[in-house]
Amino acid sequence: MQSRTPAGRTGRPRSAAADAAILAATRQALVELGWSRLTLGDVATRAGVAKTTLYRRWAGKHELVVDAVAELFDELELPDSGSLSADIEGVVLQFAAILARPEAKSGLMAAVAESTRDDALRERVRTSIVERQKRLVMEGRSRAQSRGELPPEPDPAEAARTADLIFDMVAGAVVHRTLVSGQPADEEWVRSFTRVLLQGLASA
C-alpha cells in the first residue's frame, strides 16, 4: 500500500475508503480498457475521487496497478491435502484462477515489463506479489519433507537455491501457459504438469 498514515500525526487523516475505491476502480478499468488505455484521470472519475487525490498517494500508473493487482493474490492459500502432488495441484489451480482474470493478465505482465527498468517498482512487485507466492513453495516443500515425499536438504544455501528453482518452474509454467500460450491451466493440464514436475519427463 502506498498511502500510510503515520502514527502520531495531526490533521485530517487519509480516507481508507478512498484507497479501496481507487484500487477497485483500477481493477475495473483494467478489465474494460487494459493496461495501455488505462488513464489516471479515468480511474479517479470511476472512484469518485479527484485526480489530485490519486497523485498524492501513488507516484504513477505503474505503482497503482501493482498495488491493485497485488490484492488479487491475497486469497492464495496452501491447502493441506495430505500428499505433495495434491498440495501442488491445489495451489496451482488457485494461482491459475487468479491469472485467468483479465485484470490480472494485463496488469501483471505490464508491471513486470516496467519493473525491468525500475528498481523501486521491481522491489514493490517482489514484496507484494512474489514473496507471498514463494512462501507457499517453502511451506509445501517442508511439509513434503516431513512426510518423506521429498529428500531433506541439509545445506541451507542449497535449499534456498532449490526453492527458487521450484518457484520459477511452477509460477513460470502457469504464467506462460495462461498468458503466452493463451490456454487455460485447467485440471487436466495441472495434473500433467505436476506429474512431470515430480517424476520428470524420462519416467513416462
Add this chain to the structure above:
Amino acid sequence: MQSRTPAGRTGRPRSAAADAAILAATRQALVELGWSRLTLGDVATRAGVAKTTLYRRWAGKHELVVDAVAELFDELELPDSGSLSADIEGVVLQFAAILARPEAKSGLMAAVAESTRDDALRERVRTSIVERQKRLVMEGRSRAQSRGELPPEPDPAEAARTADLIFDMVAGAVVHRTLVSGQPADEEWVRSFTRVLLQGLASA
C-alpha cells in the same frame, strides 16, 4: 514484418533499408528508454526517417516492438549435442542469453501484456516468436525419442499436449527466472533445471 511489397506492383518500392533502420532504432530506444517512455516520434528521428513513414508500415507501438524484438530470436538454434540433457541445456542457455538483453526484457513482456487484450497482436507474437521456439521443442523431443531417451508417443493428440506442456515449462521457467525473479539463468541454474525437468523433484 509489417511492410510487404506485393509482387506485381507499380510505383516506388518501399525502402528495405528503412525497415532495418527503424527496427534497429526501436531496439536502441528500448534499451535507453524502456517500453513506457519509448515514443514513435523518437524512433523515427533515431532511424533518420519521417514519422509518417513509420506509420505507413506499422499500426502502432505494439506491433513495431513485437517485430523489433522478434528479430532477436532469429538466432535460436537447436544444437545436436548427442544427449537430451545437453540439447536442453544448450538451447535454454541461448534463450536465456537473448532474454538477458535489456531490449528483450522490457519489450517482450509489454507485448505479451498487451496481447492479452488484442487478438491480432497475440497472433503476431505467436507466429513470429512463440512458434519458432516451439519447433525447437518438437525437434529436440523427436531426437530424444529416436535415441531412446524419451518414450515414444503413439497418440498424436497426446503428443501435441505433451509438447505444449514441455514448452510452457521450459520457456516459462527461464522467463520467470530472468524477468520476475530478476536473476540470471546461468549454467549452474540451467543444469539444476534440466535435472529436475528430466528426473523430477522426487528423484534427488
Add this chain to the structure above:
DNA sequence: GAGCTTTCGCTACGACCCGTAGCGTAATGC
C-alpha cells in the same frame, strides 16, 4: 468550542505525444 494541521475536491495550466492530412519531391515500371 477555538485553533491548528492535513486532506480533499475543483479548476486551470503548460508540456508532451498521438495519429492524420496535405503537399511537393523522389524512385520505380510501362
Add this chain to the structure above:
DNA sequence: GCATTACGCTACGGGTCGTAGCGAAAGCTC
C-alpha cells in the same frame, strides 16, 4: 514522358500527463 507509389516535411486537433493554487472539510489538542 507518364502513372503510380513511397518519402520527407509541416502543421494540426485531441488527449493525457503531472502540478499549482484555492477554499472547504475533517480530524486532533487544549
